[in-house]
Amino acid sequence: MGKVISIANQKGGVGKTTTAINLAASLAILEQKTLIIDADPQANSTSGCGFDPRNIKVSLYECLIDSVKAKDIILETETPNLFLLPAHLDLVGAEIELINHPNREQIMREMLQDLKKTYDFIIIDCSPSLGLITVNALTASDSVLVPVQCEYFALEGLGKLLNTIKIVQSRLNKELAIEGILLTMYDQRLNLSNQVVAEVKRRFENSVFNTIIHRNTRLGEAQSLRQPIIMYDAESKGAVNYLNLAREIMQNNGMTNIPSEEKFIEVDENLN
Numbered sequence: 001m002g003k004v005i006s007i008a009n010q011k012g013g014v015g016k017t018t019t020a021i022n023l024a025a026s027l028a029i030l031e032q033k034t035l036i037i038d039a040d041p042q043a044n045s046t047s048g049c050g051f052d053p054r055n056i057k058v059s060l061y062e063c064l065i066d067s068v069k070a071k072d073i074i075l076e077t078e079t080p081n082l083f084l085l086p087a088h089l090d091l092v093g094a095e096i097e098l099i100n101h102p103n104r105e106q107i108m109r110e111m112l113q114d115l116k117k118t119y120d121f122i123i124i125d126c127s128p129s130l131g132l133i134t135v136n137a138l139t140a141s142d143s144v145l146v147p148v149q150c151e152y153f154a155l156e157g158l159g160k161l162l163n164t165i166k167i168v169q170s171r172l173n174k175e176l177a178i179e180g181i182l183l184t185m186y187d188q189r190l191n192l193s194n195q196v197v198a199e200v201k202r203r204f205e206n207s208v209f210n211t212i213i214h215r216n217t218r219l220g221e222a223q224s225l226r227q228p229i230i231m232y233d234a235e236s237k238g239a240v241n242y243l244n245l246a247r248e249i250m251q252n253n254g255m256t257n258i259p260s261e262e263k264f265i266e267v268d269e270n271l272n
Contacts, residue, residue, distance in 0.1 A: 002035075002119040003253060004112060005179050006141040011157045012128040015147045015184035016040075018219060019245075020125035021048040022238070023145075025228030026246035028081035032120040032255075035074065038087035039108075039137050040127040046086040049077045050226045059088040063111055064136075065097055070111050071118070079231055083119070095132040104132060105172050109140035120255075130164050138165065139172040143179035148200060150186045150193040150212075155200070179249065184213040211245040214238070 216238035
């Protein structure tokens with residue numbers, strides 16, 4: 001059975017979609033059959049995987065509202081082993097339409113049951129909110145990965161997210177675990193970045209990934225070209241960071257026998 005990981009943080013601009021796309025692509029490059037589910041009405045994961053959301057006729061919305069089979073609308077991306085369940089702007093109305101639906105928090109979980117048999121990893125890109133779609137994603141997931149940017153307001157709202165996770169654990173999904181807290185947008189030249197890293201590690205200790213995502217211009221360039229960084233510039237700092245994250249997640253889940261001393265690719269600080 002595949003592992004379902006939600007990428008969630010109600011704070012915008014922390015690197016959720018960047019992480020969803022590039023973690024999924026890195027897992028795929030490491031020969032893990034991976035599905036990325038775009039659960040954000042902005043549909044940035046859909047465009048970041050090479051598809052124009054305006055051309056998407058059937059999406060996650062139809063799966064949640066009209067019981068369309070997810071397996072029938074999954075798209076194959078240009079990245080080997082990487083597949084996409086796309087989003088469309090229509091998804092913004094799904095929460096209102098689901099409000100009176102029986103078991104409304106469980107719809108995505110039911111949708112994913114058969115897909116878990118097909119994929120090694122399912123990565124869900126959540127919207128920057130703690131609404132019903134995000135609750136659906138958390139209820140359907142085995143774990144949640146929380147991106148936190150290395151900036152002044154890094155911990156703002158994190159307590160609210162963790163409280164939501166606890167509520168989901170107690171009421172809807174007792175098996176939901178914290179996959180890890182991922183530090184993003186790190187700039188080693190800035191004292192503030194280093195202070196945020198130290199503070200997050202002090203507060204959350206073993207929940208923080210060893211991998212840190214550096215600020216990297218190549219990541220933005222790849223997004224503008226609708227490509228994962230691993231396909232755009234495999235030698236860039238961003239590609240190495242996300243490949244390391246994929247390897248760390250696989251190692252933590254007992255899916256690889258990589259020796260500890262070889263778990264990470266050394267990041268060349270001179271890389272773009």
